[in-house]
Amino acid sequence: MIESHAFSGLSNVERLSFPSGIRHLEPNAFNGLDTIGYIKLAFMDLPRLQAGVFRGLTNVGVLSIQESDLGVTDGAAFDEMTFIKSLECT
Numbered sequence: 001m002i003e004s005h006a007f008s009g010l011s012n013v014e015r016l017s018f019p020s021g022i023r024h025l026e027p028n029a030f031n032g033l034d035t036i037g038y039i040k041l042a043f044m045d046l047p048r049l050q051a052g053v054f055r056g057l058t059n060v061g062v063l064s065i066q067e068s069d070l071g072v073t074d075g076a077a078f079d080e081m082t083f084i085k086s087l088e089c090t
Contacts, residue, residue, distance in 0.1 A: 001026070008032030021045055031056030044068040051076035057084075064088040 001024040007016075011034045020043030027050050030039075038061055051074045054063070063084055 002029045004028040005032055025053045027052035028055050030054055035059040037061040040064045042066040046070055048072040049077040050074055053077045055080045058082045060084045062086045066090050
């Protein structure tokens with residue numbers, strides 16, 4: 001599980017990669033993380049991406065969601081993201 005505001009206060013991160021098997025991303029999980037070059041979320045066991053999960057990410061080079069068992073992606077999951085250079089969902 002990645003809790004709300006887990007990365008709050010980080011301002012310029014080059015890369016975040018998570019282990020497989022994440023089962024829950026809380027809304028605002030990335031809120032407070034300003035600029036990031038690359039986020040990789042792979043092999044997640046999420047039933048859905050909830051509204052506001054990526055809220056607060058303001059400058060993202062690549063957001064990569066790979067090989068994940070997502071049942072539903074709420075369109076509001078990406079609300080308030082202001083710039084994403086590349087979004088990869090495979």
